[in-house]
Amino acid sequence: MNYYNEIKQELINNEIYKKVKDYSKNRSDLTTYYNVGKLIVEAQGGEKRARYGDSLIKEYSIRLTKELGKGYTFTALSRMKKFYLTFGIVATVSQQLTWSHYVELLKFDDINKINYYIKITEEQNLVVRELRNKIKNKEYERLDDKTKNKLITKEQVKVHDFIKNPILIRNSYNYEKINEAILKKLILEDLDNFLTELGDGFTYIKNEYKIKIGNDYNYIDLLLFNIKFNCYVVVELKVTALKKEHVGQIQVYMNYIDKNLKNIYQDKTIGIIICKKGNSFVLEYSSDNRIYETEYKLGSEV
Numbered sequence: 001m002n003y004y005n006e007i008k009q010e011l012i013n014n015e016i017y018k019k020v021k022d023y024s025k026n027r028s029d030l031t032t033y034y035n036v037g038k039l040i041v042e043a044q045g046g047e048k049r050a051r052y053g054d055s056l057i058k059e060y061s062i063r064l065t066k067e068l069g070k071g072y073t074f075t076a077l078s079r080m081k082k083f084y085l086t087f088g089i090v091a092t093v094s095q096q097l098t099w100s101h102y103v104e105l106l107k108f109d110d111i112n113k114i115n116y117y118i119k120i121t122e123e124q125n126l127v128v129r130e131l132r133n134k135i136k137n138k139e140y141e142r143l144d145d146k147t148k149n150k151l152i153t154k155e156q157v158k159v160h161d162f163i164k165n166p167i168l169i170r171n172s173y174n175y176e177k178i179n180e181a182i183l184k185k186l187i188l189e190d191l192d193n194f195l196t197e198l199g200d201g202f203t204y205i206k207n208e209y210k211i212k213i214g215n216d217y218n219y220i221d222l223l224l225f226n227i228k229f230n231c232y233v234v235v236e237l238k239v240t241a242l243k244k245e246h247v248g249q250i251q252v253y254m255n256y257i258d259k260n261l262k263n264i265y266q267d268k269t270i271g272i273i274i275c276k277k278g279n280s281f282v283l284e285y286s287s288d289n290r291i292y293e294t295e296y297k298l299g300s301e302v
């Protein structure tokens with residue numbers, strides 16, 4: 001079998017197809033590059049041998065560039081080979097992602113990390129720039145190990161599982177020192193990003209949500225609702241390390257919302273404390289497992 005001619009014909013057919021059937025050119029790209037990767041691996045003697053040595057790819061890239069023009073560099077062919085080796089069978093390739101999406105993901109060797117970014121790209125309809133930004137912000141790395149394991153085993157996730165740690169907040173004014181009011185201001189000015197950092201399905205209700213306990217008025221920093229999990233979410237902001245009194249405070253607020261706002265069809269309210277520094281021991285000895293904490297990190301870009 002002449003592998004070079006087979007590869008060349010695949011690429012020629014794809015170029016022709018894209019000119020005639022522009023509406024489905026993404027599927028053609030993915031199928032073609034997968035097939036080219038498969039042929040390269042076979043030409044190198046199978047998967048085990050293909051993982052070592054790139055002289056054949058260099059030879060093919062020189063010939064293809066000379067005969068077909070730009071676009072078939074050593075790097076491009078190497079990506080096609082890795083595309084095939086990563087996904088094994090073409091049925092596992094998501095058609096919702098473009099080749100440009102996969103170029104970003106093929107930089108990784110961890111298939112679980114790749115699958116996570118494929119999942120959120122599908123769910124959030126991310127363009128390549130948005131995907132690149134999530135990768136840059138190490139979104140996958142900021143998930144806890146339990147959540148990563150749930151994704152691998154396809155176990156059912158809960159509302160808190162995708163809360164990042166730390167939460168990244170854009171410091172638009174380059175504050176060196178902040179208080180809770182400034183932290184809240186930064187969050188509200190970049191609210192969409194903040195809700196995404198918390199996970200999926202979060203919507204904004206109000207900041208400084210006023211409640212009356214006895215004769216006193218109290219103010220919840222942020223009141224949210226999670227559509228996906230059908231529950232209210234109380235968020236408290238602390239610019240210090242987590243303390244036991246913070247847990248008591250948010251617990252009172254959660255119970256108030258459950259008693260006065262939640263209806264019988266909604267799940268119990270959860271609480272999220274966003275603090276400068278976490279303290280897992282405080283939560284370990286708390287009787288309320290609906291309370292979660294995460295740290296915040298300020299940056300000029302998010």
